[in-house]
Amino acid sequence: MPELSPHVRNAPPNQIREITQSAWAQPNSIVLSIGEPGFPTPAHILEAAGATLARDETGYTPNAGIMPLRAAFAERAGRQNGVEVAPGRAFVTSGAQQGLHLAMSMLLDAGDEILIPNPGYPTFAMTAELLHAVPVEYPLYPEHDFQPRIADIEALITPRTRVLLLNSPSNPLGAVFSEDLVQELVLLARRRDLWILSDECYEAFTYDVPHVSPLKYDGGGAGSPAIAGGERVIVSVTLSKTYGLTGLRIGALITPAGLEKQMSTVMESIVSCVASPSQYAALSALTGPQDYVTEAAAHYRANRDAAAAVLDGKGIPYLKAQGAFYLWADVSHATGGDVRSWTQKFLAERGVAVAPGTAFGSIGEGWIRIALCGDSGELVAGLERLPSRPLE
Structure with missing residues (x-):
């Protein structure tokens, strides 16, 4: 057969899926490598999806989504950030990943550069490369608590740089940006005339610190503390993590005003519209009882603390997670400089799957990501099977 495009042939494997699929094939494995919420979906959300099918509402919706859902996403974003967000600025997507692809399609030409974190979620680079753009990694160093530094980012900006991608709370790190840092990043984007694409999949889960979106400082609206210089922030959100709806594939992009026509056109070519049952389920999730979110946050916090206690007992360093539902741990004492191979060996010998840090970038060598969203006992x-760090 004819060859595939080189940028597809050369796409690297996803190391998270690699270790997780190995674990699924190994009976009785403990799977701590993937972020899959384990709570039952609330009944009112399931009922909303079922009612959509029962009334045979299975035709096309507008490209951007049903208006009540767009309004619900906009209201949530505005309330969380203390700004006005008109419903027309919210575009319903088939999950956060499709939202990121859509946003990059809008912002990047072939050869353009997008700044992405290292460590960072692997599809940031994969999506950019599928669009023939160039991902450029900005470093997040252990000695700086894996927080981005303005000087490090600014040093990487070239005339081809178009987008700065941010992720807070972070997957894989559990790190959360402070309000001061968010303001500095928006100022940097204004100074260097960059778009900001903010991946906020885990915005519902922070621990003892607030989630601050760059949307708070973008554009205008009554009472907005916006930084002057033009709207430049696009936010990607999802209900996959917030309400455990990973399989319904539902999220949204919150964009600056004035992009309605272009967004609708591009959505037609990428997704046409999101499935109606998913949209009505999402509407029920956003506007109905919020017990699921409260209980999930408490579970993740308790799991974080339980995991930290085990790691402390073994002398294993880790980054104390302030958000999301992952713990980022340093097992370099055991990995011999190849954490990817070590995780496969650890799974084969001890029956536990953890995600290798190199799945998220070169700075992840020697580190692992531990998912905190499952059963506390497991x-x-x-984690009790991890090798202890020798006393120095």
């Missing part, structure tokens, strides 16, 4: 049992 989490502790799995």
